[in-house]
Amino acid sequence: MRKKIRVLIAKPGLDGHDRGAKVVARALRDAGMEVIYTGIRQTAEQIVNTAIQEDVDCLGLSILSGAHLKLFPKIVKLLKKRGGKNILIFGGGIIPSEDIPELKSMGVSKIFGPGTKTQGIIDFIKTQIDADGKRR
Amino acid sequence: MDAVKKEKKNWEEKVLKKVLEKRPERKKYFENYSKIKIGRLYTPEDIEDLDYLKDLGFPGNFPFTRGVQPTMYRGKLWTMRQYAGMGDAEESNKRYKYLLKQGQTGLSVAFDLPTQIGYDSDHQLAIGEVGKAGVAIDSLADMELLFKDIPLDKVSTSMTINAPCAIILAMYIMVGEKQGVNLSQLTGTTQNDILKEYIARGTYIFPPLPSLRLTTDVIEYASKYLPRWNPISISGYHIREAGATAVQELAFTLANGLAYIKALKMRNLNPDDFAPRFSFFFAVHNNFFEEVAKFRAARRLWARLMKERFKAKNPKSMMLRFHAQTGGATLTAQQPDNNIVRVTLQALAAVLGGTQSLHTNSRDEALALPSEDSVRIALRTQQIIAYESGISDTVDPLAGSYYLESLTNQMEKQALTYIKRIDKLGGMLQAIERGFIQREVQNSAYLLQKKIEKEEEVVVGLNRFRSEEESKLEKLILDPKIEERQKKRLKELKNKRNKEKVKKALNDIKKAIHPAPARRSGVHKQENLMPVILEAVGVYATVGEICEVMRQEFGEYRESVSI
Amino acid sequence: MGLIEKILQGDQKAAAKLISKIEDEPTSALEELKVLKERIVPVHTLGITGPPGVGKSTLIARLIERYREKNKKVGVLAIDPSSPFTGGALLGDRIRMQMHSPDEGVFIRSMATRGQLGGLSRATAKAVKVLTGWGADVVVVETVGVGQDEVEVMRVADTIVVVLSPGLGDDIQMMKAGILEIGDIFVINKIDQGETGHLERNLELVRPGREREGWVPAIIKTIAVKGSGIDELHQKIEEHRKYCGKPREVERADED
Ligand SMILES: Nc1nc2c(ncn2[C@@H]2O[C@H](COP(=O)(O)OP(=O)(O)OP(=O)(O)O)[C@@H](O)[C@H]2O)c(=O)[nH]1
Numbered sequence: 001m002r003k004k005i006r007v008l009i010a011k012p013g014l015d016g017h018d019r020g021a022k023v024v025a026r027a028l029r030d031a032g033m034e035v036i037y038t039g040i041r042q043t044a045e046q047i048v049n050t051a052i053q054e055d056v057d058c059l060g061l062s063i064l065s066g067a068h069l070k071l072f073p074k075i076v077k078l079l080k081k082r083g084g085k086n087i088l089i090f091g092g093g094i095i096p097s098e099d100i101p102e103l104k105s106m107g108v109s110k111i112f113g114p115g116t117k118t119q120g121i122i123d124f125i126k127t128q129i130d131a132d133g134k135r136r
Numbered sequence: 137m138d139a140v141k142k143e144k145k146n147w148e149e150k151v152l153k154k155v156l157e158k159r160p161e162r163k164k165y166f167e168n169y170s171k172i173k174i175g176r177l178y179t180p181e182d183i184e185d186l187d188y189l190k191d192l193g194f195p196g197n198f199p200f201t202r203g204v205q206p207t208m209y210r211g212k213l214w215t216m217r218q219y220a221g222m223g224d225a226e227e228s229n230k231r232y233k234y235l236l237k238q239g240q241t242g243l244s245v246a247f248d249l250p251t252q253i254g255y256d257s258d259h260q261l262a263i264g265e266v267g268k269a270g271v272a273i274d275s276l277a278d279m280e281l282l283f284k285d286i287p288l289d290k291v292s293t294s295m296t297i298n299a300p301c302a303i304i305l306a307m308y309i310m311v312g313e314k315q316g317v318n319l320s321q322l323t324g325t326t327q328n329d330i331l332k333e334y335i336a337r338g339t340y341i342f343p344p345l346p347s348l349r350l351t352t353d354v355i356e357y358a359s360k361y362l363p364r365w366n367p368i369s370i371s372g373y374h375i376r377e378a379g380a381t382a383v384q385e386l387a388f389t390l391a392n393g394l395a396y397i398k399a400l401k402m403r404n405l406n407p408d409d410f411a412p413r414f415s416f417f418f419a420v421h422n423n424f425f426e427e428v429a430k431f432r433a434a435r436r437l438w439a440r441l442m443k444e445r446f447k448a449k450n451p452k453s454m455m456l457r458f459h460a461q462t463g464g465a466t467l468t469a470q471q472p473d474n475n476i477v478r479v480t481l482q483a484l485a486a487v488l489g490g491t492q493s494l495h496t497n498s499r500d501e502a503l504a505l506p507s508e509d510s511v512r513i514a515l516r517t518q519q520i521i522a523y524e525s526g527i528s529d530t531v532d533p534l535a536g537s538y539y540l541e542s543l544t545n546q547m548e549k550q551a552l553t554y555i556k557r558i559d560k561l562g563g564m565l566q567a568i569e570r571g572f573i574q575r576e577v578q579n580s581a582y583l584l585q586k587k588i589e590k591e592e593e594v595v596v597g598l599n600r601f602r603s604e605e606e607s608k609l610e611k612l613i614l615d616p617k618i619e620e621r622q623k624k625r626l627k628e629l630k631n632k633r634n635k636e637k638v639k640k641a642l643n644d645i646k647k648a649i650h651p652a653p654a655r656r657s658g659v660h661k662q663e664n665l666m667p668v669i670l671e672a673v674g675v676y677a678t679v680g681e682i683c684e685v686m687r688q689e690f691g692e693y694r695e696s697v698s699i
Numbered sequence: 700m701g702l703i704e705k706i707l708q709g710d711q712k713a714a715a716k717l718i719s720k721i722e723d724e725p726t727s728a729l730e731e732l733k734v735l736k737e738r739i740v741p742v743h744t745l746g747i748t749g750p751p752g753v754g755k756s757t758l759i760a761r762l763i764e765r766y767r768e769k770n771k772k773v774g775v776l777a778i779d780p781s782s783p784f785t786g787g788a789l790l791g792d793r794i795r796m797q798m799h800s801p802d803e804g805v806f807i808r809s810m811a812t813r814g815q816l817g818g819l820s821r822a823t824a825k826a827v828k829v830l831t832g833w834g835a836d837v838v839v840v841e842t843v844g845v846g847q848d849e850v851e852v853m854r855v856a857d858t859i860v861v862v863l864s865p866g867l868g869d870d871i872q873m874m875k876a877g878i879l880e881i882g883d884i885f886v887i888n889k890i891d892q893g894e895t896g897h898l899e900r901n902l903e904l905v906r907p908g909r910e911r912e913g914w915v916p917a918i919i920k921t922i923a924v925k926g927s928g929i930d931e932l933h934q935k936i937e938e939h940r941k942y943c944g945k946p947r948e949v950e951r952a953d954e955d
Pocket residue numbers: 569694695696750751752753754755756757758792795843888889890891892921922923924925
């Protein structure tokens with residue numbers, strides 16, 4: 001059994017607006033999780049290798065530059081290739097509603113939009129990970 | 137005063153007490169975003185120490201609390217500046233020409249992220265970002281296209297560029313030169329405020345020390361050759377958007393300003409030679425009086441700091457002129473029309489705070505790129521304030537309010553406390569390198585988020601007074617071919633230009649950088665890099681190539697995690 | 700294929716899983732470790748410690764460059780404290796090593812102390828073995844050196860590098876009892892940020908380090924952000940590695 005939930009919070013793309021990512025990272029830490037934060041400007045390779053090496057349960061991607069439809073698929077695909085298909089993926093940032101179905105179909109479990117409560121994210125992660133015993 | 141005090145005591149005991157017993161107040165403790173305690177009632181007692189002549193004075197006079205011009209908006213309204221812009225150089229050029237035809241005289245240029253962090257459009261990290269948040273500029277060729285048929289002696293151009301500012305400004309100068317425009321005729325602003333990039337916004341490239349060198353190179357160069365250029369716009373806006381309180385925004389912005397002045401002084405320049413062209417850029421948020429007080433405190437504190445610390449003589453060196461923008465982070469995606477009201481309140485505070493120019497956000501900016509309708513409403517908001525409210529008919533109309541003056545004093549005092557703390561850490565550079573500033577800002581952001589979640593802070597439509605309708609984020613449609621087009625242009629350029637000259641010019645930059653700054657005190661001995669950058673830009677070396685040389689020599693900055 | 704086989708073939712995911720198991724279910728991981736232990740030869744283990752923010756992670760990122768130039772595979776264990784109140788942790792060391800993340804020859808793992816430091820040094824020693832099994836030619840362990848407990852963690856290392864910075868001149872005296880006693884090599888990093896004389900004099904006064912026969916603790920000055928002094932450091936580490944001879948079995952703290 002996993003004793004601690006491990007989460008990677010990553011910012012793909014070039015934008016430096018990391019307020020949201022950092023608030024979430026801190027909230028998850030304060031909720032007792034082990035949070036790996038890798039900073040801004042991360043490539044898909046960096047994110048995926050980090051997720052694998054750190055054996056995280058959960059990957060949170062924050063992106064505000066509008067490049068999500070280019071970057072998310074790249075990350076998800078690579079993650080699957082590297083054997084990380086059990087990792088729960090969620091996203092946050094400015095993501096138009098009409099892009100959400102596409103992101104979900106490729107394996108992003110949830111998109112948290114502007115105004116999301118951090119408690120909502122915490123609950124989501126805990127519920128998902130509890131529900132999915134094999135993740136542990 | 138004694139009578140007032142006595143009477144107040146009387147009132148508290150005889151009147152207030154009874155009411156409080158019967159009906160307690162809404163909260164036990166009232167405070168604003170800056171954690172300043174808000175009193176129940178402000179009376180002359182609260183501004184007992186205020187010395188009108190010393191602390192407020194007259195508009196246009198030291199310490200400029202009441203404004204930087206004697207007549208303020210009676211003479212001339214603030215500039216209503218709304219910016220936008222994206223795509224490639226060709227498209228933006230068309231849009232600029234259209235705007236100029238409509239009578240606009242100022243252009244503002246936003247650059248895409250790869251340009252802002254020194255990558256060419258064909259760089260691996262640029263994928264998906266080319267032309268997105270602004271125009272993509274790889275080389276002088278793009279800049280020539282951007283300003284094609286636009287006479288640079290007739291327009292004033294404001295450019296939001298920081299880390300590669302020296303390169304972009306060099307390109308602008310070269311375009312002017314090719315048009316036959318003299319350096320002294322160029323007017324405009326470059327943001328060039330690198331320190332705040334480490335605190336917020338994140339478009340840094342190099343570590344703080346060499347970055348500061350580039351920033352001061354630009355300012356020094358401008359002070360000698362570009363008399364009508366504002367070489368820096370010291371920006372609190374992004375710090376605030378990253379979660380800082382109003383006091384933090386004020387303190388950190390001025391502290392950044394002080395760091396630039398200090399660095400320039402180390403080059404044996406006199407503050408009066410460059411400080412008059414410094415400008416500032418602040419955010420304006422919802423807490424009305426807090427914001428008005430912030431602007432008044434900013435002017436007074438800057439004036440005092442310039443006079444006391446740097447012995448400035450020219451009043452213009454002490455005058456804090458600023459641009460304001462309504463707070464993007466205060467907008468909600470829920471019930472977006474409410475944002476119109478927020479923007480109105482914020483705009484009003486900026487005007488009552490004496491801003492020189494103002495950008496009002498569109499109601500849907502929390503969602504996507506604003507629609508034309510929304511942009512128009514945002515502009516109309518400013519016009520209604522300017523022409524219908526009567527606020528612009530007298531100078532600094534809120535002065536003398538017990539509350540406002542007391543708040544102005546407190547904001548100034550608290551900001552100064554922060555500035556002194558930063559001094560103790562060894563200045564802003566050290567404070568940033570140690571992650572102190574970032575930690576303070578992130579902490580405020582986190583606390584505010586917690587308060588909103590606990591409904592200790594009400595955000596209408598978000599945590600209270602919600603309606604069922606779901607907010608939908610509109611999709612931003614951008615020409616997907618921009619990236620390809622830009623890459624093709626870059627490839628052609630690289631084939632066409634004189635490779636030997638480029639190589640030599642890049643090598644010259646490398647040589648000019650050395651010896652790399654070994655210690656802080658070495659800053660003033662260094663060669664100004666503008667001339668070699670101008671050379672390189674002139675032979676069509678790209679932003680990416682020049683920045684790569686600098687990356688090699690300066691190293692790259694990696695953020696401090698300090699959550 | 701079993702987990703161990705996969706690890707031995709260089710599978711990062713398998714190695715990552717076993718490290719998690721060591722952290723989460725130490726007892727049941729013992730079996731696997733026993734099998735693993737028989738299949739590996741210990742490799743050089745390098746401990747990097749020092750006060751918060753002196754540049755340990757940045758230095759490691761630079762050292763990785765040197766090892767990779769020689770085609771050596773590198774494993775890194777970066778240890779950060781868990782919050783005693785919430786049990787959560789923010790693991791941020793790898794932010795400075797992320798340029799190596801895409802490199803298949805580098806494996807970086809962040810570990811939280813999880814409030815049991817004695818246990819941590821055991822887990823660390825085991826994780827070193829996993830990384831050895833994965834194929835690391837050298838394993839680097841980073842801890843913040845503030846207390847006796849972290850000193851304990853450092854006992855897994857063959858070579859201990861203690862990192863300091865110029866601003867620390869006067870604090871040195873207070874560190875005497877802790878990390879200063881265990882260093883084989885001392886690094887004064889961030890020499891671009893100020894005078895080192897004061898610190899050097901104080902270091903001289905304290906005469907720190909584990910002076911052993913034939914080894915005098917060295918002091919090396921670096922600017923990690925710019926990469927200067929790294930060659931000297933790398934060389935000194937190699938010298939110490941040769942001085943140590945065969946890497947020690949990482950056993951001491953290992954017996955459960
Ligand atoms: N000026 C300067 N800054 C440096 C140098 N080395 C590291 N830094 C900076 O110091 C800060 C801390 O560096 P880290 O490598 O994270 O330090 P650390 O010791 O691993 O920090 P913790 O793991 O948090 O204890 C970063 O901002 C680095 O960029 C150096 O040689 N000179």
